[in-house]
Amino acid sequence: MAKRSYITYASEGGVRRLGSEVAPKGCDVVYRLHRISEELASPDALSAPNAVRSAGLSAYTSAQGCGRLADEPTEPAGPPVLVMVRGRDAREVVSAVASSGMAPFVPFTADHGNQSHLRFAKGTVCIGERYSNQLFSNAHAVLTAAEACGATAVFLCDEAITLSSVDLFLFRAAQRGLKVYAPLDGRHPLLGWTECSTDKAYDQPESWRACPHCGLSFEEIRIASSHYICPHCGGPMRMTSQQRIDDLLDMDSFEEWFCGIEQTDPLDFPGYLDKLVAQRAKTGLEEAVRCGVGAIAGIRTALAVMDSTFFMGSMGSVVGEKVARTFDRATDLGLPVVVFCASGGARMQEGLVSLMQMAKVSCAVERHSRARLLYISVITDPTTGGVTASFALQGDIVVAEPRALIGFAGKRVIQDTIRQELPEGFQTAEFALAHGLIDAVVPRERMRSSLAHLLAVHEASCLEVLGASEAPGARCTKAIVSYESVRRALELGQGTFNYVTYGRIPVVVDAGDLTVRGVIGSIASAVGRGAAAIRFATAPVAAWARDRAQCERRIPERIALPREGAAAADASAAWESVQLARNVNRPTAMRYIERIFDGFHELHGDRMFGDDGAIVGGVAWLAGCPVTVIAQEKGADVRERVARNFGCPQPEGYRKSLRLMRQAEKFGRPIVCLVDTQGAFCGAEAEMRGQGNAIAENLFAMAGLKVPVVSVLIGEGGSGGALALAVSNRVAMQEHAVYSVLSPEGFASILWKDRMRAPEAAAVMRMSAEEVARMGLVERVLSEGSGPAHLDPDKAAAEVRAFLIEQIEELSVMTPDQLIEQRHRRFAAF
Template sequence: MGRRKRQDYITIPHQGIRPEWVQGVSTEELLAANGTNVGALGTVEIAYSLASIAQELERDRASAEKDARALRVVVAGYGENAKRTIRACLDAGLEAYAVYAGEDEQAAYVRAATGAEKIGETFSEALFCNSHALLSACDACGARAVLALDAALGTDQHFCGLAAARGIKVFRAITPSVPVRGWLVCEGTPLVRETAWKKCPHCGLMFDVATLVAGHYECPSCGGLYRMSSSERICDLFDAGSFEEWERGLPQTDPLDFPGYRDKLASACEQTGLDDAVRCGSGAIAGMRMAIAIMDARFFMGSMGSVVGEKIARTVERATRESLPLVIFTASGGARMQEGIVSLMQMAKVSCALSAHGEAGLLYVSVLTDPTTGGVTASFAMQGDIVLAEPGALVGFAGQRVIRDTIKQELPDGFQSAEFALEHGLIDAVVPRAELREKLAHIVAIHEASSRRCALEDGAVVSYAAVCENLSSEGGTYNTVTYGKLPQLRRAFTAASQRFIPAKPKQAKRSPFGRSKAQRASERRLATLLSGGFYAEDGMLFDEADEFGPAAEKRARTKDRSARASCANTPPASSDNRAWESVQLARNTKRPTAMAYVRGFVDGFIELHGDRSFADDGAVVGGIGWIGGHPVTVIVQEKGADLKERLARNFGCPQPEGYRKSLRLMRQAEKFGRSVVCIVDTQGALCGTEAEQRGAGNAIADNLLAMAGLRVPIVSVLVGEGGSGGALALALADRVAMQEHAVYSVLSPEGFASILWKDRTRAPEAAAVMKMSAREAHELGVVDAVLSEGQGPAHENPDVAIAVVRGYLVRALDELEGLPASQLVEARYARFRSL
């Protein structure tokens, strides 16, 4: 390439450094490298050639004691770009040192360098942008500069600040694909404290504590979580200055006179600064005060002895006296063996205290961290009103080694993980650490607003908007004050682009235990039924195989059908058969599903999963949130927005676990005085051998009995199909409404025609006879209101349909929430007694 005209380049003086012209770099390229609009010249950093870098380092050496290593640089990169850069450095009089990993010592770029430093055993792209690895390499070889071939490393101000603190300059390539064309000097954020480093327990890379604090102790490279001490968790989650420690200094006990136990206790106290494996007190999140207990795995692996049990029990009792919500963070290997049966009794003691706390109508949130096992799992860890877990946390009762030794069985990957527990319905949610503070704030706010106990510390009434404002505008946590808001490192970069991109969170491998034999059999049966078999509790037929058979799956991914037809040989409905028209519209695959309504008008919705005993049924979605300022429990039947999701959710046909999940959430709502809102859209409950074995009829019956006596308002809206007892299980309510094109019936029209007339083709006639439409249901007194869907059906104007449903719910809640519980139950009985 020929040398360009001088005016094609740009130089900006830089604090006493002589400007240098860089060959082959145009003004536009230089401005683009600095993130500046090419159309307007702005202030950019000075551009260096490798020769000018050598001159600058030489001046630094002259101004200080002469050092033969002053011209050494570390080339932070690998492959062909690194080789070209190293050769250019040597031509410019620089001593270029390469960095490598594993067995790459004989790589071409390494052999071309003056010297080389090994920075890791296993190659990973993130390793070549790891601050600790690169700075250690500089220390080892005495380099005074780093040449960053990856733009993200050069623009990482925190890395540049760490380097500057060691007297190391950082330069980044203007054009990473042609690194010899020019370099920009990089300046970093000054350090406010001495750097401390921690090794990631998952990928083995080292990171400075300030970076880990800013990222909630999540590895910037692999996404794995560091175990947090109690102090680190307090600083990460709670409002600065809000923590008050309780029950510190309880005397240690040795009930078994176990040999050497007291000496080990004294050593653990000295090493950790704790008096035992739990730290208790009170703190605030977004201005809302709560009692907290945080287990610390550094102390005897968080094992539960008599002091741990006593501290937690006293904390729960004080929370009960002061009417405070309670949050316990578990991290424990289980009962403490050195205290024998006395340790076991702590499970009972804490459970008694939690029972009294619950009887007082107070919230308890359990947060499972790594590890949570043994007696802690079998007691207070799983006794929360809401049970959350951190991603990847070990959660189980019997340890894996115990299981292997007992039953001689190898356990699959993902067994006893938080994700495994979620899939099997044992916990409510897996919450990323970065979202935990916000999630806890909204959970506490919803519960406290339901019980009308709480105002924020500034006197404001608890509401979704108030909590959001406090989270965004408050002074922040201890960590924010201590370290400032450091930019979080991006995790990985692609070899093709040689630039950093945000990586997806690392997901646990799917366990073979994730889908039971019964579940797999259910899926196979469903696939068969989709080709034209019987389905749901009343023996109704799915729609024609042409719509949901194997050949239809490919078509379903490219377009949606306007409506689900019944059968190819089914005669069309007459123009005045409103019921059959509504059936077709209610089954329209474009019709908004229940979750569209949740997303449309439930503020701050937090989904809560699982029946706490077997599984999490995707056909029933439940959680908590706000509707028009009312804190509510929301339970919906969800069909799924596309074919893949519909298959995963059994086309909205709930299993027994779905009804048991809804029952659990309704009982929770009753405990906290929170209204229940149900959105109904199902063909009917899922039938089959497995559903019968797990008690489908029992589950629906339990729901009906509970809703009949529930001492909080219940409002239900049918937005699509209301099929048989599967729909009624969420529609025994104080107020029941239907959208104008929804349907409600004892069974499907196909099933009705098949059973009574032995002729499925008479389904339209059956629909008319059964009076399935919303208008007819209203005339029969089954529903209280028919809600307009707008000028057309809901799928043509979903925003209008969603707004109408929201308005009805808000009006109903306004009316019902002022009534005494006894009056609600009596009126509910009278309503259904009249039918």
């Protein structure tokens, strides 16, 4: 019998006859179904070799086949087994398992309950309503089905074969006393079976959670390691406050604040206090928000995390009090605040007292903002009502998770009240982004890194308080002020609880490698020169040395130009400049941003109406200095140009840029503008939304900005649409850029009633970089290399980068009043 019980399969492929020889190293045992049946029926009576030991036993030789041999009697139904099969071999596999002495149970779904192979089984197990590949390969579905039929083993076929290499599934099966088998090579269920096992062990208790989107269940370990995103459909699952903290903050860095605030019942609402007691017992929480302080990649921040499992995250007096106190303590400590919003709105059981929390928290947010401290609001699912209409949308930066519900009045309220049909995707995060109401939609897997980099940019922007007296423990991580430092901290150190518990154990690195403490001593010599000078003093040495080498090759204040009139007389040369500036292959603003800045984070929307793709804005690092970047973007291909309106901004684009300029001024960041537009969009809808108002507001605001502003024209500079980003302390043009009061075609059409005279108009308007520089309207003409920028974009970008670094360094020593005065004098001279 022994010779018929096993075949040995060579690791390089093919069945190997052993004879009396010792099996080669690396061979695996492949079981026949009859032998599996005997082992399951009498596990203690048989001394079956395992896959390792059998390689040295000559007693077991090759014998092909999977069912019982013809001369072996058929036995009554034996041990129950679950056979995960449904493909074209299903009937044959089920029959073979039955004839080998086991009692096969086969899974099915309600919509495929009449398949022919099911009647050959001892029994069936329904595992769901609708068939899907993912359901048949779902660990929870397989283990639950095995438990339902009392199986002692599981045979994996078809889609379920993928589970044969899933360590967590194999570990849980072994815990339940289940043996797991898979077909030979995963492709030959009628040739032989290999036993699947794992050496890995998991300390976490078994815990399953169903995805609300697709209905499949997954173990908590797997969900936590994927940031509570469904491994099947990618849908986000709602997270508790503790799960948020574990997934976001550096491990063991959270210190909770304001526990034990006395609960009130201002309306004496029947049963309200009893419900609160029940909610606390059910959730283990005191209230619908947890507040405290922690660190993200070493950057200390105050934190408030709302929890929708407690009264749907509704905002009562205790919630409002805790959030308001968090902002006030953060103000005292000089800390940024991150709030994760998840709420159904005001708590109805507390009436007007709940409504007043909107105002109370808003006052605390304003005090925190007046101290020039950063507030980042993260909107999660769901966020509605009074929370949406107060602190959820009051952040300096507002981001949301994908698919999050965001709204003031809920869909049902709107439909029941005014019977209005709502558009597809209404009140989702993506809807809010498209309508300019939030800065970004950030997937959970990028949330921690995005927040870390945004906090780092603002931390570096606020270094002017470094030498000031502070409360104990405040700003303890100021030395982490570079893009590279934070990136290394995220990759190598300061892991989260979820990362350490469920993911790869991070490499521990020396704390000094995560900061720029080696150069922090240079701050003292820069204190007297102002906040921006301090920022440059704290830039990483290697990056700054490289950039200083570029800056040492100083570009003359005025380049050598031909005698006045020469360019104006040459219409073909002027028109050539226009054509080069419009060349579809010319690098657009996004290409320059990629080459010039580190860690650019785009921020969207005007917070009023929409997000204009013709203007791109965000925060980034320039040679270790945090900056705000605002650029006019035409698009790199036809599809992108259409989406970005060919670089012609709408009113919401200018309002977005104004919002980002005000934010930069609040945090003391220099502003860099890249100008490239034919002009502001002149359609009727733009006029109705206040195109002229938007440009006028930009000009007025830029005139009084208290931070350095540097602009570079990288393509076309058309009319007020370009000037709206060029009321700057310093302005430069690339050598093949153009700058004019309007397009040559428009000029020729208005003055000469003939658009065909556009080349002549280009010469008369003196719009080339050389002519503009000769008139003293720009400080510098920047070389694009040996040819136009599209022939050597890296060279062109390097020249722009060197100019920006040089000018920001020079302007950083000036006080806010001096910056404004210099800007006013510059334009008064024209």
